[in-house]
Amino acid sequence: xxxxxxxxxxxxxxxxxxITMGADxxxxxxxxxxxxxxxxxxxxSVAELIPFMLEAFLDSDRAFARARKEGLPxxxxxxxxxxxxxxxxxxxxxxxxxxxxxxxxxx
Numbered sequence: 001x002x003x004x005x006x007x008x009x010x011x012x013x014x015x016x017x018x019i020t021m022g023a024d025x026x027x028x029x030x031x032x033x034x035x036x037x038x039x040x041x042x043x044x045s046v047a048e049l050i051p052f053m054l055e056a057f058l059d060s061d062r063a064f065a066r067a068r069k070e071g072l073p074x075x076x077x078x079x080x081x082x083x084x085x086x087x088x089x090x091x092x093x094x095x096x097x098x099x100x101x102x103x104x105x106x107x
Contacts (some may be wrong), residue, residue: 002039006056009044019050 021029029046032053037043058064067073 002035004036004039006036006049006052008040008042009048009052014048019047 029049033044033046033049036049
């Protein structure tokens with residue numbers, strides 16, 4: 001049996017998440033879900049695993065925990081937002097994951 005960093009998920013109310021990601025990350029998440037099922041004998045969708053994976057990641061990030069404890073940097077809301085250019089064809093940013101979530105269930 002594999003010794004996964006992510007423990008068996010607790011009982012919970014499912015939530016809907018919408019995410020767009022590159023093919024390599026998508027395959028890695030599907031592979032993780034497959035290994036999770038083989039380890040714990042229960043199938044969980046990638047969408048159900050992601051929030052717990054993110055929580056485990058944030059909990060293990062010492063710099064993030066320290067920053068939250070000491071106070072996060074203030075943002076200057078008086079300055080206008082900095083303009084960024086639109087991604088062009090061939091930019092590596094196009095493969096970056098984008099995430100949006102909703103509180104409503106959608107199937």
